[in-house]
Amino acid sequence: MRKQNQQDELLKKNLATEFKTIKAMTKIYCQAHHGTFGNVCESCDSLIKHAHQKLDRCVYGDKKPACKACPIHCYRPEEKAKTQRIMRYAGPRMLFKHPILAIKHLIKAKKQFPDKIPHGLSNYHQRKKSK
Numbered sequence: 001m002r003k004q005n006q007q008d009e010l011l012k013k014n015l016a017t018e019f020k021t022i023k024a025m026t027k028i029y030c031q032a033h034h035g036t037f038g039n040v041c042e043s044c045d046s047l048i049k050h051a052h053q054k055l056d057r058c059v060y061g062d063k064k065p066a067c068k069a070c071p072i073h074c075y076r077p078e079e080k081a082k083t084q085r086i087m088r089y090a091g092p093r094m095l096f097k098h099p100i101l102a103i104k105h106l107i108k109a110k111k112q113f114p115d116k117i118p119h120g121l122s123n124y125h126q127r128k129k130s131k
């Protein structure tokens with residue numbers, strides 16, 4: 001539990017919100033498909049960790065649009081496929097369970113990716129710089 005909290009604190013603002021959204025969606029999916037309550041199963045937990053690492057390293061940083069139209073394919077194929085399944089299942093359910101997160105995500109989905117891939121914007125870079 002403690003480890004999870006430390007992980008959460010690495011991401012700030014929009015990235016933290018996005019991570020919260022992914023966690024909430026994975027939980028919805030895991031409960032329905034893997035019969036879990038409260039915590040997610042081991043496999044979903046490792047997916048959440050993968051997502052966390054990718055958010056931390058995302059080159060678009062805190063201003064990133066929604067992942068769906070991203071020109072960079074940063075997820076591993078297996079994680080990508082599973083994430084798409086989770087989004088499809090949990091997406092419509094999010095509006096009822098977590099309306100604020102759902103609306104924030106819909107706004108983000110309207111944002112455009114910049115023409116050029118930025119450098120040094122990732123949360124990871126920012127963290128290294130501030131040390």
Ligand SMILES: [Zn+2]
Pocket residue numbers: 029030031034036040041042043044045
């Ligand atoms: Zn699961």
